Amino acid sequence: MEITNHMPRIGDQAPDFEALTTHGPLKFSEYIKGGWAILFSHPADFTPVCTTELSGFAQHREWFAERNTKLIGESIDSIHSHVAWVHAVREKTGVSMDFPIIADIDMKVARLYGMLHDNASSTASVRAVFFIDPRGIIRLIMYYPLNVGRNMDEIMRVLEAMQTADANGCAMPLNWKKGDKVIVPPPRTLKELDARLGEKNIELIDFYLAKKELA
Numbered sequence: 001m002e003i004t005n006h007m008p009r010i011g012d013q014a015p016d017f018e019a020l021t022t023h024g025p026l027k028f029s030e031y032i033k034g035g036w037a038i039l040f041s042h043p044a045d046f047t048p049v050c051t052t053e054l055s056g057f058a059q060h061r062e063w064f065a066e067r068n069t070k071l072i073g074e075s076i077d078s079i080h081s082h083v084a085w086v087h088a089v090r091e092k093t094g095v096s097m098d099f100p101i102i103a104d105i106d107m108k109v110a111r112l113y114g115m116l117h118d119n120a121s122s123t124a125s126v127r128a129v130f131f132i133d134p135r136g137i138i139r140l141i142m143y144y145p146l147n148v149g150r151n152m153d154e155i156m157r158v159l160e161a162m163q164t165a166d167a168n169g170c171a172m173p174l175n176w177k178k179g180d181k182v183i184v185p186p187p188r189t190l191k192e193l194d195a196r197l198g199e200k201n202i203e204l205i206d207f208y209l210a211k212k213e214l215a
Contacts, residue, residue: 007114010141014132015112021100022082035068037132041115041125045077045085049149055095056152067163071099075125076110079103131159168214181211
């Protein structure tokens with residue numbers, strides 16, 4: 001059966017698949033089991049913007065590992081192209097893109113995750129980024145055009161923000177970064193409102209908007 005170009009949404013279960021990667025055959029649900037994952041696509045191997053992007057992921061792999069987050073790339077290239085590209089980048093720059101990269105030559109994964117945008121290109125994946133939590137739920141999606149690279153600082157910031165929010169039952173204000181105050185949930189009853197007005201360890205901007213520092 002033909003796989004349509006589905007557009008997964010935030011809150012959806014991440015579609016499962018099996019694919020050949022630079023680490024060998026891989027079942028996605030098994031690979032990401034028990035932690036966070038970032039699935040990201042690039043238009044093509046041996047292209048300049050893509051080389052800077054995947055090198056950036058590789059250079060921060062320890063940071064992601066410390067946050068229990070696995071990386072996995074994808075493009076509509078053969079496994080031979082992927083292996084040659086990884087080798088060339090390692091040889092020229094010393095950067096090893098040692099996370100799995102999916103050889104999606106039949107476009108199965110690209111269609112499954114809505115990575116093919118015909119008005120941009122019918123033969124290359126756009127620059128998509130999917131953040132998937134330990135329950136296998138898609139939590140955040142980013143799309144970039146073919147000619148603009150992603151912002152690694154933002155990718156790292158939002159991952160840390162989501163993990164912090166989950167761990168502390170809070171929300172994050174504009175431009176939040178680690179160490180900043182977080183937003184505490186607004187009161188849902190009059191009793192909670194009265195308690196909120198009497199709290200001393202929060203920055204009370206209004207009854208519905210309050211910030212606090214995390215311990």
